[in-house]
Amino acid sequence: DQQVKQNSPSLSVQEGRISILNCDYTNSMFDYFLWYKKYPAEGPTFLISISSIKDKNEDGRFTVFLNKSAKHLSLHIVPSQPGDSAVYFCAACDAGNNRKLIWGLGTSLAVNP
């Protein structure tokens, strides 16, 4: 059973538009959430995170929103750029649990010029 779910395996958007990637989780013990980006043949790279005490965190073009009651978070990228094309992983952990991250299956984003 997937504790972290990314229900869209792929997403395609036009350059300059907004990309919205969604993630749902089932474990109410999770209190820290992260988004990682992965290019082919590379390891995941950290993008942005959010603690459960917040509902929004913004870093440049990237914003993560957390809705704890719905156990849902989303990553917004605006404006999207072709270089953003990658697989995006949502990950979650119980901050007291050694940062053992539980990952979703990823969403492959394609930003078309």
Added chain:
Amino acid sequence: GAGVSQTPSNKVTEKGKYVELRCDPISGHTALYWYRQSLGQGPEFLIYFQGTGAADDSGLPNDRFFAVRPEGSVSTLKIQRTERGDSAVYLCASSLSRGSGELFFGEGSRLTVL
């Protein structure tokens, strides 16, 4: 370079053989993690080291898997009697401390068991 370094980048072996995968974390990072990523899946936690000791090895799938970090820096993941199902990308990550949320990943070691 200053990032997490993993060797080999690719390893092809035969069923039943022994394999070692090495991870050199970012200098000064006390926390080290091994994850495994199979095709079409997200990374799956294997083991976490804080310093030299394995603080959490609950993700190791069975006793054929073992990892060490004798001096609190470089770590080696050891797989005995490899099986075809062990084929995956093995990712190593490090962080400054247990409290740091950001893990820095290496490029992974792709293991193929024939």
